[in-house]
Amino acid sequence: MAKAILDLLESGDSRAHEVFCSAVTICLGPEAARGCLPESSTPAKVLILESSGRVLSTMDLNLDALKSPAGFFEAFDKPLHGEGRASLSKRAEAVRGKLTD
Numbered sequence: 001m002a003k004a005i006l007d008l009l010e011s012g013d014s015r016a017h018e019v020f021c022s023a024v025t026i027c028l029g030p031e032a033a034r035g036c037l038p039e040s041s042t043p044a045k046v047l048i049l050e051s052s053g054r055v056l057s058t059m060d061l062n063l064d065a066l067k068s069p070a071g072f073f074e075a076f077d078k079p080l081h082g083e084g085r086a087s088l089s090k091r092a093e094a095v096r097g098k099l100t101d
Helices: 002-010 014-022 030-036 069-081 083-100
Strands: 045-049 055-060
Touching: 002 014, 014 069, 045 069, 069 083
Parallel strands: none
Antiparallel strands: 045 055
16 A cells, blocks of 8 residues: 555646645554544544544545546545535635635
């Protein structure tokens, strides 16, 4: 899995880079995952956390999604940004509000 993630990072594809820049990506072995998030850790699961550490959503890890930047983007864009990329719009509005204050 680490090799597949490194290949995505080094691909130069902006879609893969956008996903990596939108979230902190951490891969944990089963024991470490249970130690960090005992109530949420299940092997082969992807956890989407908010900044406080609360689990927002989970999804099964699809290793095929790591094979190409397009597949990676398709698998992770909606879980990270919501339907229609709504969370990006909310963040942009929050930033705009701070800039005009």
